[in-house]
Amino acid sequence: MKIFNFSAGPACLPEAVLKQAQRELVFYGESGMSVMEMSHRSADYEAIIEKAEMDLRQLMSIPDDYRVLFLQGGASLQFSMVPINLMTTHGRAYYIKTGAFAKKAIEEAKKVGEVLIPASSEDKMFSYIPNMTKDMFSASADYVHITQNNTIYGTRYSKLPDTNGLPIVSDMSSSILSEKISVRDYGLIYAGAQKNIGPAGLTVVIIRDDLLGKAPKNTSAMLDYKVQAENGSMYNTPPTYAIYIAGLVFAHLIKNGGIEAIEAYNKKKAALLYDYLDSSALFKPTAEKKDRSLMNVTFVTGDAELDKKFVAEAKAQGIVNIKGHRSVGGMRASIYNAMPVEGINTLIEVMKQFEKKA
Numbered sequence: 001m002k003i004f005n006f007s008a009g010p011a012c013l014p015e016a017v018l019k020q021a022q023r024e025l026v027f028y029g030e031s032g033m034s035v036m037e038m039s040h041r042s043a044d045y046e047a048i049i050e051k052a053e054m055d056l057r058q059l060m061s062i063p064d065d066y067r068v069l070f071l072q073g074g075a076s077l078q079f080s081m082v083p084i085n086l087m088t089t090h091g092r093a094y095y096i097k098t099g100a101f102a103k104k105a106i107e108e109a110k111k112v113g114e115v116l117i118p119a120s121s122e123d124k125m126f127s128y129i130p131n132m133t134k135d136m137f138s139a140s141a142d143y144v145h146i147t148q149n150n151t152i153y154g155t156r157y158s159k160l161p162d163t164n165g166l167p168i169v170s171d172m173s174s175s176i177l178s179e180k181i182s183v184r185d186y187g188l189i190y191a192g193a194q195k196n197i198g199p200a201g202l203t204v205v206i207i208r209d210d211l212l213g214k215a216p217k218n219t220s221a222m223l224d225y226k227v228q229a230e231n232g233s234m235y236n237t238p239p240t241y242a243i244y245i246a247g248l249v250f251a252h253l254i255k256n257g258g259i260e261a262i263e264a265y266n267k268k269k270a271a272l273l274y275d276y277l278d279s280s281a282l283f284k285p286t287a288e289k290k291d292r293s294l295m296n297v298t299f300v301t302g303d304a305e306l307d308k309k310f311v312a313e314a315k316a317q318g319i320v321n322i323k324g325h326r327s328v329g330g331m332r333a334s335i336y337n338a339m340p341v342e343g344i345n346t347l348i349e350v351m352k353q354f355e356k357k358a
Protein backbone atom coordinates (compact mmCIF):
# COMPACT_ATOMS: atom_id res chain seq x y z
CA MET A 1 0.00 0.00 0.00
CA LYS A 2 1.22 3.48 -0.86
CA ILE A 3 1.75 5.51 2.33
CA PHE A 4 1.11 9.26 2.36
CA ASN A 5 2.90 10.94 5.26
CA PHE A 6 1.01 14.00 6.51
CA SER A 7 3.42 14.60 9.40
CA ALA A 8 3.89 18.19 10.60
CA GLY A 9 7.62 17.64 10.86
CA PRO A 10 9.97 16.02 10.24
CA ALA A 11 7.91 15.67 7.10
CA CYS A 12 7.86 14.14 3.64
CA LEU A 13 10.65 14.98 1.21
CA PRO A 14 10.55 14.83 -2.61
CA GLU A 15 11.03 11.22 -3.70
CA ALA A 16 13.39 12.33 -6.48
CA VAL A 17 15.65 13.93 -3.88
CA LEU A 18 15.70 10.83 -1.67
CA LYS A 19 16.56 8.67 -4.68
CA GLN A 20 19.37 10.98 -5.71
CA ALA A 21 20.73 10.90 -2.16
CA GLN A 22 20.54 7.12 -2.26
CA ARG A 23 22.52 6.99 -5.51
CA GLU A 24 25.16 9.31 -4.07
CA LEU A 25 25.15 7.93 -0.53
CA VAL A 26 28.34 5.86 -0.57
CA PHE A 27 30.40 7.63 -3.22
CA TYR A 28 29.69 11.28 -3.97
CA GLY A 29 30.79 12.26 -7.48
CA GLU A 30 34.49 11.58 -7.97
CA SER A 31 35.30 12.09 -4.30
CA GLY A 32 35.41 8.39 -3.46
CA MET A 33 33.56 8.99 -0.21
CA SER A 34 30.16 9.82 1.25
CA VAL A 35 29.18 13.43 1.87
CA MET A 36 28.86 12.33 5.52
CA GLU A 37 32.56 11.50 5.59
CA MET A 38 33.83 14.72 4.04
CA SER A 39 35.73 17.42 5.83
CA HIS A 40 33.55 20.50 5.90
CA ARG A 41 36.62 22.42 4.74
CA SER A 42 37.28 20.22 1.69
CA ALA A 43 36.85 21.55 -1.84
CA ASP A 44 34.11 19.01 -2.54
CA TYR A 45 32.10 20.13 0.47
CA GLU A 46 32.74 23.83 -0.17
CA ALA A 47 31.12 23.34 -3.56
CA ILE A 48 28.09 21.67 -1.96
CA ILE A 49 27.41 24.37 0.63
CA GLU A 50 28.08 27.20 -1.85
CA LYS A 51 25.64 25.76 -4.37
CA ALA A 52 23.03 25.24 -1.65
CA GLU A 53 23.29 28.90 -0.67
CA MET A 54 23.28 30.11 -4.27
CA ASP A 55 20.20 28.06 -5.10
CA LEU A 56 18.35 29.29 -2.01
CA ARG A 57 19.27 32.86 -2.95
CA GLN A 58 17.92 32.29 -6.44
CA LEU A 59 14.69 30.65 -5.22
CA MET A 60 13.85 33.39 -2.73
CA SER A 61 15.47 36.28 -4.66
CA ILE A 62 17.54 37.09 -1.56
CA PRO A 63 19.13 40.56 -1.95
CA ASP A 64 22.92 40.91 -1.69
CA ASP A 65 22.75 42.77 1.62
CA TYR A 66 21.28 39.72 3.37
CA ARG A 67 23.40 36.86 4.78
CA VAL A 68 22.28 33.24 4.62
CA LEU A 69 23.32 31.20 7.67
CA PHE A 70 23.14 27.42 8.04
CA LEU A 71 22.90 26.84 11.80
CA GLN A 72 21.80 24.19 14.29
CA GLY A 73 19.56 24.16 17.34
CA GLY A 74 16.26 24.26 15.45
CA ALA A 75 13.83 27.15 15.27
CA SER A 76 13.71 26.89 19.06
CA LEU A 77 17.29 28.16 19.45
CA GLN A 78 16.28 31.15 17.31
CA PHE A 79 13.68 31.95 19.98
CA SER A 80 16.77 32.79 22.08
CA MET A 81 19.25 34.00 19.48
CA VAL A 82 16.87 36.61 18.09
CA PRO A 83 16.45 38.54 21.35
CA ILE A 84 20.07 37.99 22.47
CA ASN A 85 21.30 39.57 19.23
CA LEU A 86 18.59 42.07 18.41
CA MET A 87 16.85 43.20 21.61
CA THR A 88 19.89 45.32 22.31
CA THR A 89 19.19 48.94 21.40
CA HIS A 90 15.88 49.61 23.17
CA GLY A 91 15.80 46.40 25.18
CA ARG A 92 12.27 45.63 24.06
CA ALA A 93 10.43 44.09 21.14
CA TYR A 94 6.91 43.37 19.95
CA TYR A 95 5.68 39.80 19.70
CA ILE A 96 2.43 38.84 17.97
CA LYS A 97 0.87 35.94 19.86
CA THR A 98 -0.68 33.62 17.31
CA GLY A 99 0.05 30.16 18.66
CA ALA A 100 2.15 27.73 20.65
CA PHE A 101 5.44 28.55 18.94
CA ALA A 102 4.83 32.28 19.31
CA LYS A 103 4.29 31.66 23.02
CA LYS A 104 7.58 29.80 23.26
CA ALA A 105 9.36 32.61 21.42
CA ILE A 106 7.80 35.09 23.89
CA GLU A 107 8.97 33.07 26.90
CA GLU A 108 12.58 33.08 25.67
CA ALA A 109 12.52 36.76 24.74
CA LYS A 110 11.27 37.67 28.24
CA LYS A 111 14.54 36.29 29.61
CA VAL A 112 16.41 38.93 27.61
CA GLY A 113 14.29 42.06 27.72
CA GLU A 114 10.82 43.55 27.66
CA VAL A 115 8.20 41.84 25.53
CA LEU A 116 5.23 43.85 24.29
CA ILE A 117 2.24 41.94 22.93
CA PRO A 118 0.06 44.31 20.89
CA ALA A 119 -2.08 41.56 19.36
CA SER A 120 -3.09 38.00 20.17
CA SER A 121 -5.56 35.42 18.91
CA GLU A 122 -5.56 33.36 22.07
CA ASP A 123 -9.18 34.36 22.80
CA LYS A 124 -10.40 32.07 20.01
CA MET A 125 -7.96 29.17 20.30
CA PHE A 126 -5.53 30.85 17.86
CA SER A 127 -7.92 30.26 14.97
CA TYR A 128 -7.10 33.56 13.23
CA ILE A 129 -4.44 36.21 12.63
CA PRO A 130 -5.33 39.39 14.55
CA ASN A 131 -5.76 42.70 12.77
CA MET A 132 -2.94 45.13 13.34
CA THR A 133 -2.50 48.82 12.67
CA LYS A 134 0.58 51.00 12.47
CA ASP A 135 -0.27 52.90 15.64
CA MET A 136 0.19 49.72 17.70
CA PHE A 137 3.94 50.00 17.17
CA SER A 138 6.14 52.72 18.65
CA ALA A 139 9.58 53.34 17.22
CA SER A 140 11.30 52.73 20.55
CA ALA A 141 11.48 48.94 20.12
CA ASP A 142 13.98 46.73 18.33
CA TYR A 143 11.75 44.56 16.13
CA VAL A 144 8.37 42.90 15.63
CA HIS A 145 8.33 39.10 15.83
CA ILE A 146 5.70 37.11 13.94
CA THR A 147 5.06 33.43 13.26
CA GLN A 148 4.40 33.43 9.54
CA ASN A 149 2.56 30.11 9.51
CA ASN A 150 1.11 28.62 12.67
CA THR A 151 1.84 24.94 12.28
CA ILE A 152 -0.38 23.73 15.12
CA TYR A 153 -3.45 25.91 14.51
CA GLY A 154 -3.37 26.06 10.71
CA THR A 155 -3.26 29.83 10.17
CA ARG A 156 -0.95 32.04 8.14
CA TYR A 157 -0.30 35.70 7.45
CA SER A 158 -1.51 36.49 3.95
CA LYS A 159 -0.25 40.05 4.37
CA LEU A 160 2.29 41.55 6.73
CA PRO A 161 1.43 44.13 9.40
CA ASP A 162 2.58 47.73 8.95
CA THR A 163 5.15 47.87 11.74
CA ASN A 164 5.86 51.59 11.59
CA GLY A 165 9.33 50.96 10.20
CA LEU A 166 10.41 48.35 12.75
CA PRO A 167 12.15 45.32 11.24
CA ILE A 168 10.01 42.20 11.04
CA VAL A 169 11.53 39.00 12.40
CA SER A 170 9.63 36.00 11.07
CA ASP A 171 9.53 32.38 12.18
CA MET A 172 8.98 30.81 8.76
CA SER A 173 9.65 27.21 9.82
CA SER A 174 6.52 25.74 8.32
CA SER A 175 6.03 27.93 5.28
CA ILE A 176 9.44 28.88 3.88
CA LEU A 177 9.62 28.17 0.14
CA SER A 178 5.88 27.46 -0.06
CA GLU A 179 4.87 30.76 -1.66
CA LYS A 180 6.45 33.93 -2.91
CA ILE A 181 7.51 36.41 -0.25
CA SER A 182 9.70 39.48 -0.50
CA VAL A 183 12.80 39.03 1.68
CA ARG A 184 13.18 42.82 1.61
CA ASP A 185 10.07 43.08 3.83
CA TYR A 186 11.94 41.37 6.66
CA GLY A 187 14.93 42.08 8.87
CA LEU A 188 15.39 38.42 9.71
CA ILE A 189 13.78 35.14 8.64
CA TYR A 190 14.43 31.83 10.34
CA ALA A 191 13.24 28.30 9.72
CA GLY A 192 13.91 24.85 11.09
CA ALA A 193 14.59 22.70 8.03
CA GLN A 194 12.43 19.70 8.85
CA LYS A 195 9.15 20.99 7.37
CA ASN A 196 9.85 22.34 3.92
CA ILE A 197 13.61 22.21 3.44
CA GLY A 198 15.20 18.93 4.46
CA PRO A 199 16.17 16.80 7.45
CA ALA A 200 16.04 17.99 11.06
CA GLY A 201 19.29 19.37 12.43
CA LEU A 202 19.61 22.35 10.12
CA THR A 203 18.18 25.81 10.72
CA VAL A 204 18.25 28.44 8.00
CA VAL A 205 18.61 32.10 9.00
CA ILE A 206 18.38 34.97 6.52
CA ILE A 207 19.51 38.23 8.11
CA ARG A 208 19.95 41.76 6.82
CA ASP A 209 23.55 43.00 7.13
CA ASP A 210 22.75 45.95 9.38
CA LEU A 211 21.32 43.60 12.02
CA LEU A 212 24.66 41.83 12.45
CA GLY A 213 27.03 42.90 15.23
CA LYS A 214 24.35 43.96 17.71
CA ALA A 215 24.95 41.23 20.30
CA PRO A 216 26.49 42.22 23.64
CA LYS A 217 30.23 41.59 24.04
CA ASN A 218 29.78 38.68 26.43
CA THR A 219 27.60 36.71 23.96
CA SER A 220 28.77 33.15 23.31
CA ALA A 221 30.40 32.96 19.89
CA MET A 222 28.01 30.24 18.73
CA LEU A 223 25.01 32.45 19.54
CA ASP A 224 26.31 35.55 17.76
CA TYR A 225 24.96 36.05 14.22
CA LYS A 226 28.01 38.14 13.33
CA VAL A 227 30.43 35.36 14.26
CA GLN A 228 28.39 32.87 12.26
CA ALA A 229 28.22 35.22 9.26
CA GLU A 230 31.93 36.06 9.32
CA ASN A 231 32.76 32.38 9.34
CA GLY A 232 30.40 31.41 6.53
CA SER A 233 28.37 29.19 8.91
CA MET A 234 31.61 27.30 9.65
CA TYR A 235 32.63 28.67 13.03
CA ASN A 236 32.31 25.02 13.97
CA THR A 237 31.31 21.95 11.97
CA PRO A 238 27.96 22.70 10.34
CA PRO A 239 25.31 19.96 9.86
CA THR A 240 27.02 18.90 6.64
CA TYR A 241 24.71 16.14 5.48
CA ALA A 242 21.52 18.05 6.26
CA ILE A 243 22.87 21.00 4.24
CA TYR A 244 23.62 18.63 1.35
CA ILE A 245 20.03 17.30 1.34
CA ALA A 246 18.65 20.83 1.63
CA GLY A 247 20.76 21.71 -1.41
CA LEU A 248 19.20 18.83 -3.34
CA VAL A 249 15.72 20.08 -2.36
CA PHE A 250 16.57 23.63 -3.53
CA ALA A 251 17.89 22.34 -6.88
CA HIS A 252 14.79 20.14 -7.24
CA LEU A 253 12.52 23.17 -6.72
CA ILE A 254 14.45 25.25 -9.26
CA LYS A 255 14.33 22.43 -11.80
CA ASN A 256 10.56 22.21 -11.37
CA GLY A 257 9.73 25.86 -11.95
CA GLY A 258 10.84 27.61 -8.76
CA ILE A 259 8.63 29.24 -6.15
CA GLU A 260 5.95 30.28 -8.63
CA ALA A 261 5.32 26.68 -9.69
CA ILE A 262 5.34 25.24 -6.17
CA GLU A 263 3.09 28.08 -4.93
CA ALA A 264 0.53 27.30 -7.63
CA TYR A 265 0.73 23.60 -6.77
CA ASN A 266 0.37 24.30 -3.04
CA LYS A 267 -2.64 26.55 -3.62
CA LYS A 268 -4.26 23.88 -5.75
CA LYS A 269 -3.66 21.19 -3.12
CA ALA A 270 -4.95 23.37 -0.27
CA ALA A 271 -8.03 24.43 -2.27
CA LEU A 272 -8.97 20.81 -2.99
CA LEU A 273 -8.87 19.99 0.71
CA TYR A 274 -10.58 23.15 1.99
CA ASP A 275 -13.29 22.91 -0.68
CA TYR A 276 -14.09 19.43 0.46
CA LEU A 277 -14.04 20.46 4.14
CA ASP A 278 -16.35 23.42 3.41
CA SER A 279 -18.83 21.10 1.74
CA SER A 280 -18.64 18.30 4.29
CA ALA A 281 -21.44 17.78 6.80
CA LEU A 282 -19.11 15.87 9.12
CA PHE A 283 -15.67 17.50 9.01
CA LYS A 284 -15.20 21.17 9.90
CA PRO A 285 -12.10 23.27 9.24
CA THR A 286 -11.01 25.15 12.38
CA ALA A 287 -9.09 28.18 11.05
CA GLU A 288 -10.82 31.37 9.90
CA LYS A 289 -11.20 31.35 6.14
CA LYS A 290 -9.17 34.50 5.47
CA ASP A 291 -6.19 33.19 7.45
CA ARG A 292 -6.07 29.58 6.33
CA SER A 293 -2.66 27.97 6.09
CA LEU A 294 -1.54 26.48 2.80
CA MET A 295 0.68 24.03 4.69
CA ASN A 296 -1.23 22.76 7.74
CA VAL A 297 -4.94 22.07 7.35
CA THR A 298 -6.68 21.62 10.71
CA PHE A 299 -10.15 20.14 11.08
CA VAL A 300 -12.44 18.31 13.50
CA THR A 301 -15.65 16.31 13.52
CA GLY A 302 -16.71 17.92 16.80
CA ASP A 303 -16.62 14.55 18.54
CA ALA A 304 -13.27 13.48 20.01
CA GLU A 305 -14.15 9.79 19.80
CA LEU A 306 -15.11 10.08 16.15
CA ASP A 307 -11.86 11.99 15.45
CA LYS A 308 -9.92 9.13 16.97
CA LYS A 309 -11.83 6.61 14.89
CA PHE A 310 -11.13 8.59 11.74
CA VAL A 311 -7.40 8.85 12.46
CA ALA A 312 -7.25 5.06 12.92
CA GLU A 313 -9.27 4.37 9.78
CA ALA A 314 -7.18 6.77 7.71
CA LYS A 315 -4.02 5.07 8.91
CA ALA A 316 -5.36 1.69 7.82
CA GLN A 317 -5.74 3.17 4.34
CA GLY A 318 -2.23 4.61 4.14
CA ILE A 319 -2.93 8.16 5.40
CA VAL A 320 -0.51 8.48 8.32
CA ASN A 321 0.34 11.17 10.89
CA ILE A 322 -2.95 13.01 10.49
CA LYS A 323 -3.69 13.36 14.20
CA GLY A 324 -3.84 16.96 15.42
CA HIS A 325 -1.17 18.33 17.78
CA ARG A 326 -1.47 16.87 21.29
CA SER A 327 -2.44 20.30 22.62
CA VAL A 328 -5.49 20.75 20.36
CA GLY A 329 -6.70 17.32 19.21
CA GLY A 330 -8.75 16.80 16.06
CA MET A 331 -6.91 16.33 12.78
CA ARG A 332 -4.16 18.14 10.97
CA ALA A 333 -3.06 17.38 7.43
CA SER A 334 0.37 18.87 6.83
CA ILE A 335 0.66 19.32 3.10
CA TYR A 336 4.13 20.74 2.58
CA ASN A 337 5.78 21.23 -0.80
CA ALA A 338 6.70 17.55 -1.10
CA MET A 339 3.17 16.20 -0.54
CA PRO A 340 1.88 15.11 -3.95
CA VAL A 341 -1.66 15.99 -5.04
CA GLU A 342 -2.35 12.22 -5.12
CA GLY A 343 -2.00 12.29 -1.33
CA ILE A 344 -4.66 15.00 -1.07
CA ASN A 345 -7.01 13.14 -3.38
CA THR A 346 -6.54 9.92 -1.42
CA LEU A 347 -7.20 11.73 1.87
CA ILE A 348 -10.40 13.28 0.48
CA GLU A 349 -11.53 9.88 -0.79
CA VAL A 350 -10.97 8.34 2.66
CA MET A 351 -12.88 11.21 4.30
CA LYS A 352 -15.78 10.82 1.91
CA GLN A 353 -16.05 7.11 2.64
CA PHE A 354 -15.88 7.77 6.40
CA GLU A 355 -18.53 10.46 6.14
CA LYS A 356 -20.85 8.12 4.26
CA LYS A 357 -20.57 5.48 6.99
CA ALA A 358 -20.79 7.86 9.97
Ligand SMILES: *Cc1c(COP(=O)(O)O)cnc(C)c1O
Pocket (backbone or CB within 6 Å): 009, 073, 074, 075, 076, 077, 101, 147, 149, 150, 151, 171, 172, 173, 174, 192, 193, 195
Ligand atom coordinates in the same frame (compact mmCIF):
# COMPACT_ATOMS: atom_id res chain seq x y z
C1 LIG B 1 8.29 23.20 14.10
C2 LIG B 1 8.25 24.62 14.45
C3 LIG B 1 9.10 25.16 15.43
C4 LIG B 1 10.03 24.31 16.26
O1 LIG B 1 11.10 23.93 15.51
P1 LIG B 1 12.34 23.13 16.09
O2 LIG B 1 13.21 23.04 14.89
O3 LIG B 1 11.81 21.81 16.58
O4 LIG B 1 12.94 23.93 17.19
C5 LIG B 1 9.03 26.52 15.67
N1 LIG B 1 8.20 27.32 14.98
C6 LIG B 1 7.37 26.83 14.04
C7 LIG B 1 6.46 27.76 13.31
C8 LIG B 1 7.37 25.47 13.75
O5 LIG B 1 6.55 24.99 12.81
